[in-house]
Amino acid sequence: xxxxxxxxxxxxxxxxxxxxxxxxxxxxxxxxxxxxxxxxxxxxxxxxxxxxxxxxxxxxxxxxxxxxxxxxxxxxxxxxxxxxxxxxxxxxxxxxxxxxxxxxxxxxxxxxxxxxxxxxxxxxxxxxxxxxxxxxxxxxxxxx
Numbered sequence: 657x658x659x660x661x662x663x664x665x666x667x668x669x670x671x672x673x674x675x676x677x678x679x680x681x682x683x684x685x686x687x688x689x690x691x692x693x694x695x696x697x698x699x700x701x702x703x704x705x706x707x708x709x710x711x712x713x714x715x716x717x718x719x720x721x722x723x724x725x726x727x728x729x730x731x732x733x734x735x736x737x738x739x740x741x742x743x744x745x746x747x748x749x750x751x752x753x754x755x756x757x758x759x760x761x762x763x764x765x766x767x768x769x770x771x772x773x774x775x776x777x778x779x780x781x782x783x784x785x786x787x788x789x790x791x792x793x794x795x796x797x798x799x800x
Contacts, residue, residue, distance in 0.1 A: 662800045664689040667792040674788050680776055682784035684768035690761050691785065692792035701789075704761040704769065705782075707744060711736045711770035712778075730771050737767025 667689020675681045682688045694700040714736050718724060724732050741760040748758055760766060772781050 659796055659800045660693050663692045663796045667692050670788050670792055680780045680784040681772050682788040683772045683781055687765055687769050688788035690765050691789035694761055695793045699758050700761050703758050704766055707740045707760050707766040708769040712773050733771045734767030738763045
């Protein structure tokens with residue numbers, strides 16, 4: 657439990673420093689800390705990334721018919737991420753015998769990540785997320 661709090665705190669600090677130095681947010685300030693907690697379970701970050709990408713796709717589709725910008729865009733992505741995360745948890749156990757390793761990280765994380773993927777583009781955001789998450793993961797393992 658201590659390492660989880662340490663990971664979230666250190667991830668937040670490193671994400672803030674990284675954003676200030678490089679100019680790219682690693683998927684939001686809290687996302688790298690949560691990814692770092694689960695880097696030893698690689699299916700969870702991958703499932704979360706998949707849900708974030710589907711959320712981004714649904715946003716782009718909905719953007720053709722709805723006026724989504726600013727707060728509306730952010731709320732749309734967070735709510736869509738929450739709904740998709742819940743659908744993932746509800747439907748996935750019917751197809752796989754061990755769905756725990758394929759769970760999405762949190763409810764809000766996919767929407768936050770999708771929002772940053774849209775705002776900054778996919779590759780810079782994912783690159784920043786990988787760097788900060790891996791750095792957080794190793795620093796927590798080293799010191800805590």
